[in-house]
Amino acid sequence: MDTDLTPATLSALRKILDAAELENRKMAAATGLSPSQALVLRQIGAHNGITPGAVATALRFGQATITNIVDKLVDAGLVTRARSDNDKRQILVQATPEGLLRLADLPFPLQMRFTRGFGEMARWEQAMMLAALEKLGDLISADDSL
Numbered sequence: 541m542d543t544d545l546t547p548a549t550l551s552a553l554r555k556i557l558d559a560a561e562l563e564n565r566k567m568a569a570a571t572g573l574s575p576s577q578a579l580v581l582r583q584i585g586a587h588n589g590i591t592p593g594a595v596a597t598a599l600r601f602g603q604a605t606i607t608n609i610v611d612k613l614v615d616a617g618l619v620t621r622a623r624s625d626n627d628k629r630q631i632l633v634q635a636t637p638e639g640l641l642r643l644a645d646l647p648f649p650l651q652m653r654f655t656r657g658f659g660e661m662a663r664w665e666q667a668m669m670l671a672a673l674e675k676l677g678d679l680i681s682a683d684d685s686l
Contacts, residue, residue, distance in 0.1 A: 573646075581613060584634065584639070
């Protein structure tokens, strides 16, 4: 019996990467947005003025990543930046009418489908998947000086 699981594991990883790539292409073709931009726009659209830091925290993205994405959304006319009325030091981002229209047309992104399915899993299955994905992340991010 063949006990080497490497080929099957690599095949499963390719399936995940292919699904993510297909989702990226579909999202870009349908909306002109990347999946990350769509997630950020959804988060901004769900609030009537939110700080970029709050968006970063909610989505678990880095602050610099959110800044870059918000810059692109501002350039596209989908969000605006404005100082808070309550605290002039604070910058709030808000969806424009065009951004809200684009939100209504957004497909259900891969991350959201995953979140829904993951939430339906038993806690022990979630823990096993998390452990496996953390290990996978470590493996593919490992020092490549082999």
